[in-house]
Amino acid sequence: MPGDMILESREVSKSFGELTAVDSVDYQLREGESAGIIGPNGAGKTTFFNILTGLFPPNSGTILFRGRNVTKMSADQRVRMGMVRTFQLVSVFDTLPVLDNLILAVVRADTKNRNVIRFILGSSHTSQMEKVCMDTLEMVGIADKSRVLTSDLSYGDKRKLEIALALALKPRVLLLDEPLAGLSDPEIADIMELMNSLKDRLTLVIIEHKISQLTGLVSRLSVMHEGRLITEGDPDDILRDPVVRRVYWGEDDSSDDT
Amino acid sequence: MKRSTIRTLEKFNLPIVAAGFLLLAPVLTVQRTTDFIIFCIFVLAYDLLYGYMGRLSFGHMLYLGVGAYAAALCAEHISANPFIAILTALLSGAAVGLLLGPIIVRTTGACFALINLAFNQVGFFLALIALAEWTGGEDGMAAFFDTVWMLNFDNRYVVFGFSLFCLLLVVFLMRRLTGSPFGILLRMIKENETRAQFLGYNTYKYKLLAFVISTTVAAFAGALTILNYTYVTPSFIDTTRNVEVIFASLIGGAGSVFGALLGGMSYMAISNYLPNYIQRWEMFLGIALLLLVFRFQTGIWGFVVARVSGTDAEKDQ
Amino acid sequence: MISTIAYGLTIGGIFYIISIGLSLTFGTMRIVNFAHAFIYMAGAYVLIAVMPVFKGLFIPAAIVAVISVIPIGYVIERFIIRRLYGESIDLAIIATYAVLLIGVDITKWIWGATPIPLSDPVRKSLPVLGVDLPVYRLIIIGLSVLIFLCLEIFFRKTLVGKIIVAGLEDREAVASLGINLEKYFSMVFILGSCLAALGGVLYAPITTVHPYMGFQVLLLCFAVVIVGGLGSMRGTFVAAFALGMVMSVTGRFWGPAAEAMVFMVMAVVLIFKPVEV
Numbered sequence: 021m022p023g024d025m026i027l028e029s030r031e032v033s034k035s036f037g038e039l040t041a042v043d044s045v046d047y048q049l050r051e052g053e054s055a056g057i058i059g060p061n062g063a064g065k066t067t068f069f070n071i072l073t074g075l076f077p078p079n080s081g082t083i084l085f086r087g088r089n090v091t092k093m094s095a096d097q098r099v100r101m102g103m104v105r106t107f108q109l110v111s112v113f114d115t116l117p118v119l120d121n122l123i124l125a126v127v128r129a130d131t132k133n134r135n136v137i138r139f140i141l142g143s144s145h146t147s148q149m150e151k152v153c154m155d156t157l158e159m160v161g162i163a164d165k166s167r168v169l170t171s172d173l174s175y176g177d178k179r180k181l182e183i184a185l186a187l188a189l190k191p192r193v194l195l196l197d198e199p200l201a202g203l204s205d206p207e208i209a210d211i212m213e214l215m216n217s218l219k220d221r222l223t224l225v226i227i228e229h230k231i232s233q234l235t236g237l238v239s240r241l242s243v244m245h246e247g248r249l250i251t252e253g254d255p256d257d258i259l260r261d262p263v264v265r266r267v268y269w270g271e272d273d274s275s276d277d278t
Numbered sequence: 279m280k281r282s283t284i285r286t287l288e289k290f291n292l293p294i295v296a297a298g299f300l301l302l303a304p305v306l307t308v309q310r311t312t313d314f315i316i317f318c319i320f321v322l323a324y325d326l327l328y329g330y331m332g333r334l335s336f337g338h339m340l341y342l343g344v345g346a347y348a349a350a351l352c353a354e355h356i357s358a359n360p361f362i363a364i365l366t367a368l369l370s371g372a373a374v375g376l377l378l379g380p381i382i383v384r385t386t387g388a389c390f391a392l393i394n395l396a397f398n399q400v401g402f403f404l405a406l407i408a409l410a411e412w413t414g415g416e417d418g419m420a421a422f423f424d425t426v427w428m429l430n431f432d433n434r435y436v437v438f439g440f441s442l443f444c445l446l447l448v449v450f451l452m453r454r455l456t457g458s459p460f461g462i463l464l465r466m467i468k469e470n471e472t473r474a475q476f477l478g479y480n481t482y483k484y485k486l487l488a489f490v491i492s493t494t495v496a497a498f499a500g501a502l503t504i505l506n507y508t509y510v511t512p513s514f515i516d517t518t519r520n521v522e523v524i525f526a527s528l529i530g531g532a533g534s535v536f537g538a539l540l541g542g543m544s545y546m547a548i549s550n551y552l553p554n555y556i557q558r559w560e561m562f563l564g565i566a567l568l569l570l571v572f573r574f575q576t577g578i579w580g581f582v583v584a585r586v587s588g589t590d591a592e593k594d595q
Numbered sequence: 596m597i598s599t600i601a602y603g604l605t606i607g608g609i610f611y612i613i614s615i616g617l618s619l620t621f622g623t624m625r626i627v628n629f630a631h632a633f634i635y636m637a638g639a640y641v642l643i644a645v646m647p648v649f650k651g652l653f654i655p656a657a658i659v660a661v662i663s664v665i666p667i668g669y670v671i672e673r674f675i676i677r678r679l680y681g682e683s684i685d686l687a688i689i690a691t692y693a694v695l696l697i698g699v700d701i702t703k704w705i706w707g708a709t710p711i712p713l714s715d716p717v718r719k720s721l722p723v724l725g726v727d728l729p730v731y732r733l734i735i736i737g738l739s740v741l742i743f744l745c746l747e748i749f750f751r752k753t754l755v756g757k758i759i760v761a762g763l764e765d766r767e768a769v770a771s772l773g774i775n776l777e778k779y780f781s782m783v784f785i786l787g788s789c790l791a792a793l794g795g796v797l798y799a800p801i802t803t804v805h806p807y808m809g810f811q812v813l814l815l816c817f818a819v820v821i822v823g824g825l826g827s828m829r830g831t832f833v834a835a836f837a838l839g840m841v842m843s844v845t846g847r848f849w850g851p852a853a854e855a856m857v858f859m860v861m862a863v864v865l866i867f868k869p870v871e872v
Contacts, residue, residue: 036579068570073476075472094475095472095475095476095479096475096476096478097480099475099477099478101477103474107473111470111473113465113466113469113470113473114466115468115469116465116466116469119443120462120465123459124459124462124463124466124477124479128477128478128479138458139458139459140455140458140459140460140487141454141455141458141460142458143458144458144459144461144462185477189477189478261356284743328685332685334688336692363798364824381862381865382865384865387683387684387685387688388621388626388627388688389627389821391627391685392627392814392817393861393862393865395817396814396817396818396858396861396862399814399854399855399858400855400858400859403852403855404855405850406851407851408851408852408855440726518807518810520697521692522680524689524692528689535756553789558704559700559705560696560697560699560703561696561697563693563696564694564695564696564700565693567689567690567692567693567696568675568690568693568694568697571686571689571690571693572678572690
C-alpha cells in the first residue's frame, strides 16, 4: 500500500578498521515515496546503500524490508524481494551484447520463467523475451543499440543500460547510487527526464553528490555527514538549513552545486 | 569467409562435426580418431568451467579418472554391460562434483586452480595406494564389456561410432547449455559475480551446477576412454597431465563450443605427431603456452571470428 | 616420538621458508606462482653444481645458490608476471606454469632426470631426551624461526615493510598515496624467490634432488598458505609448522598418506573458514 513503510534501517553501523563509515543510522522509506540522500564525498552514503542492499553486513543494527528483517539475507534474496540498485561506477557486463545484459533480468522478473530446465537448456533469446528487453531499452532510449557489444557503448549509454537492467527486474524499491556522476550535460538531462518519469511508478532512493539536481525530483532529502544522518526534510528547507550549508559550503569551499 | 558461413557452421554444427571425424578416421586410423573424439568431450567439459564461467582448474584429471575407474570397477564387480558402466561413471562424476563442489566453487582464481589440483593429488594417492586392492595400484585395472544389442565394444569401429555419437550428444548439450539464460549467467559470473548477484541470482547454486555438469561430462569422457583402451592406470590421472586440457582450451579459443572442439583436435594432433620430431616436449609445451598467453589469447576460433567480423566491417565502410 | 616431532618441525620450517614467497605473491598479486617451484628446484641444483667448486663446503655453496636465483626471479617477474599483471589472473597462472615446465625441462636437459642424493652437511647428532637428532635438522628449525623474527621486524618496523603490508591489505589505498607499488612488489617477489631457493638448498640433503621436486612441494606450501590465511605472515608461520606436524605424524603411521592428509586438513579448514579470493 502506498504510504506504508517499505524500507527501514535501525541504528545501522559499519566500520572498516579504525574508520567508522556509517554511524548508527536510522532511516525510513515509505512506499511510493521518492527520497534523496545527499552529503559530501566520504559521508558514508554508498556504504549505507551497500548495507541496505546486502553487499556486506553491518557491524550492528537491523534492516527491515517489506516488514521482514533482511539484515542477514544475501543480496540476491533482497533483489528477489524487489530491492534493486545501481552502482556509482556503472556496472554492466562489458563482454556481452546489450540485449544479453537484459535477458537475465527479464527472466528473473518473469515468474513464468522459473522452470529450471528451461533456464538451463531453453533458448536465451525467445522472441517474447527479446520483446520485453526491447521495450525496456526503448524506455531508456537505447533500443537502437541492442545488438552492440556493451563495451562499445558510451558511458552515458552504459548508465542507461544499467537503469534498464534495474527496471527489467520490476523493482519495488529502486536505489540509484549517484546516477548522474561522470555524465555530460545532455546525458544528465536524459537521465533526469527518465528519473522524473519513474518517480510516479515506483519507490525511489537517490544518492547524489550534486545537491541542486535533486530538489525538483524528490519529496524528501536526507543529509549524511561523517557517517551520520544529520538532518532530513523538505528539499527546499534542507537547502536553507544552516547546518547543511556549513557542511557543504562552509568546510569545503569548492562549491559542489554544479 | 563470411559471417554467414559461421552462422551456417553453427546451425549445422552436429552434421559438420560428424562429417569431420568420419573423414578423419581413415587418415588417422580409427582408434586414434576415437582418442581425438574422447579428448574433445573432455575439453568441452573443461571449457564450460574455464571458458564460460572463468574458473581455471588445475585438477580436472581427477574427474576424468573417476569416470574411468568407476566404469572399470562396475564392469568387474557389478555388471559388464557397457551402458550400466557408463551410467555408473556418470553418477560417480556427479557425486564427486557434488561432494567437492561446495568447497571448491566458493573460491576463484588461484585458489580454485590449486584446490582442484590438491584434490586431484588426493585422488591419485587413492588410486595408487589407498584403494590399490580395488584399483590394482600402479598396474591399474582392465575392464571387459559384454556385447549388448549387437554392440561389441571389442570392435574398434563400434567404439568409434559410439564415441562419435556421444560427442555429438555432448556438443548438443553444451550448445543448449551455453545458449540458454544459464549460459549468459555463467558469462556474467566470469565477468563480475557480485553484479550477477544483484540481478537476483544465487550465483553459488549455479556455479555448483556448472561444476557438477563439468565433472559429470569429464567422467563420461573417462568412461569412454576405458571402452577404447580397456584398461586404466593411475598415470591416467597424473596431475601434470592437466596442462593438456588447459593447452587445448587456450589454443582452440576459450568460451566457445567450436573453440573447444578445435582445441581438442589441435592438441591431439600436436601431441600425437610432434614428439617424434621434438626432443624436449615439456619445453615445447611451455614455450607454446607462453606464446598463446602473450600473442594468441583468443585462440583459433577467436581468430577466425575476429577475421570474419573484420572483413565484414571493411565491407560495411 | 621425539624424532617424529623433530621431523615435523624440520619440514614445517622448510615449508615456512618456501611459503613466504607464495603467500606474498598470492597476497599482493592474487596469483599462484608456479614458477616458485622452479626457483626452489633451481636453488637445489645450483647447490649441487657449485659444491665441487667450494671443495664440498656447504655454506658458501648455499649462499651462491640463493644469490644465483635473483636474476631468474627478476626475469620472471619483469617479463612474465608484470606484463600480465591486471590483465587476467588465469593467464598469469598459466604463464607461470609454462615457466615451470620450461624450467623442469632445462633441468632435465642439463642434469638428467635421475634423482641426485646429497649427504648431510653437518654429519653430527645431538642427543635430545635420549634420542639422537641430526644437528642439521635442528639448524633448519632454528633458521626458520630466525627468518620469521627477521621478517616480523622487517614488515613492522621498516618503511619498505610497512608499505608492503599496507599493499597486502588494500592495494588501491596505497596506490592512491602515489606510492609505486610495482617496485615494492618486485622486491617482494625477489625476496620470496631467494627464500624459495634457500628452502630448496636446505631440503636437498634431507630428500633427493630431482627435476619434479618442485611440483610436490608447491602444492604442500599452497596448503600452508590457504590454512594460514592469504597474505598473513604470522598465519603462514603457524600453519607451516602445524602441517609439518600433520605430515610427520601421518607419515609415522602410514607413509604414503602423509601428503593426502595435508590436503584433507586444508579441505576441512576451507569448509569452516570460507576464503574469498
